[in-house]
Amino acid sequence: MGFADPRGVPLTARDSGSIAAFEEALGQILAFAGDPVGALDRLIEEDPSCVQAHLAKAAIYAWSLHPSFVGRAREALAAAEAAGPALDHERRQAAAVKAWLAGRYDEACRQFDAILAEEPRHLTALFFAHQADFFAGRTEALELRPRRTLEALPEDLPGRGFVLGMWAFGLEETARFGEAEEAGRAAVAAAPRDVWAIHAVGHVLEETGRSEEGILWYGEREEDWAGNSYFAVHNAWHLALYHLDREEEGAVLSIYERFLAPGRRSILLNLCDAAALLWRLHLAGLPAGPRWQTLADAFAAKYRPGCHVFDDVHAMLAFVGADRRTEAARLMADLAGIAEGDDERARQLRRAGLPICRAIAAFGQGDWRSTVDLLSGLGEDRRLMTGSHAQRDILELTLI
Ligand SMILES: [Fe+2]
Structure with missing residues (x-):
């Protein structure tokens, strides 16, 4: 029997419980929060046939870009293959992660593009493609890819706020600061702990020289970005930049000691x-x-x-x-x-x-x-x- 995630993307899984567990792990991935690998491991223990869980784990390890995790990424890919028959988009994800591990970001993005052409609501593919665009310096794609998914994603489907946050960052990197700020603020309103969207607005405030507003922006929502998130250090770096712009050396060093x-x-x-x-x-x-x-x-x-x-x-x-x-x-x-x-x-x-x-x-x-x-x-x-x-x-x- 076929199963699909809440956005209608079909996934290989044993039952609807696996789909719900994957959705929870995906929420952590999108929010840069919690322990997504732990959540995926628990799901795999319950349902080793959930190919998407193995693939997401492989992508997380590949995304770390650290040599000590390459072996773990390969193990997760091998487990995905051993899990049994996979869907087309799942096979393409495996190919994308393999290309990423080999440093072929272009090929990885081609595979992600092919998935998103068939399944524009595939948020795992979108998230890792967005990160690959970031790591490969593809500014235009940072804006284009989330926009296409937004066009295919009705407002009432879960996860849309995170896509809005990705789009906000792409808009900022293509210097469309007004639209970026609007999209970023809407994304944060939809999901206050969307640290990527908080960060997108932070970038707008930095690029437009609004350091005082930047300090306020981060100060008002410190619990949301500085808590249980592996993106907290980078957001703290942005906060320190506003203080540096204002020549507040003491504040910069205090943020350095606390976060960096x-x-x-x-x-x-x-x-x-x-x-x-x-x-x-x-x-x-x-x-x-x-x-x-x-x-x-x-x-x-x-x-x-x-x-x-x-x-x-x-x-x-x-x-x-x-x-x-x-x-x-x-x-x-x-x-x-x-x-x-x-x-x-x-x-x-x-x-x-x-x-x-x-x-x-x-x-x-x-x-x-x-x-x-x-x-x-x-x-x-x-x-x-x-x-x-x-x-x-x-x-x-x-x-x-
Ligand atoms: Fe940044």
Whole structure:
């Protein structure tokens, strides 16, 4: 017997209980909250035939972009295959995750697109495609993909608010700030703990220079974004930027200590936010002191070169910020070797990662001419650093 999720997307499952359990896990994925892997594991224990549960787990591990999780992603993919006959969109999801793991984001997005063409209400595919667009620096797709799903999703179906939040972020990244703010605020009204939508409005307030409103926006809903969410560190980073804009050094450092300082549970993206904030402090002439050394230690422990250009750039910031010339030189040599490959990651490194890392190293040595030449020579390739406009602003700030 066939089953479908509340939006009508058919799923392979044993019974309607599995569908309800998957919907709960999907809610956690969309909200960046709770323990979605734990929820999926419990579902798999009850119903190993739920292919979508294995696939979502594989996508979460792949999305972490961390080498230590690649094995777990592959195990989850193998379990999905072993679960039995799958539907077309489930087979395509497996292909998308495999491509993602191999660093072929274009191919992953092609597979997600094919799923969404057939099933535009497929929120798991939309979520991970949106994240792949973000990690690959595809600005236009960040707006286009959620808009198409919104057009296919009636207002009364669950999950629509989260799609609105994704669309708000895409609108912001394509500089349609008014529409982005309206969509983001509507998404937060629909789901107050939609941290991606809170973040989309945060970006609008940053890009339009409204730091006081930004501080209010985050201050009024701290319980919603700062609680049980693995996106809290990045939202805290945005809050710190408003204070930095207002030259409130004490507030910036207090947010750093509370949210961004590396700890046992820090993931690589948290370390990147920390490096970006300390670098901005450094550029503003505010010394970060021993924080650089702690952060460089954390990168040395958790980071591996060549997985993602965004991480490579931030690792270089940490090593140069801590004045660790040997580690910076070793990283540069490792990246140059990886850049000789012929996959998408190698191309991103050649066009953006290497020149940016060289510019940061040159900046650390006081070689301003090389820094300016390398960064101003990037042109449109600066997008390949990936991340958001606000995150790539660090390149302009370094040039100034
Ligand atoms: Fe952001």
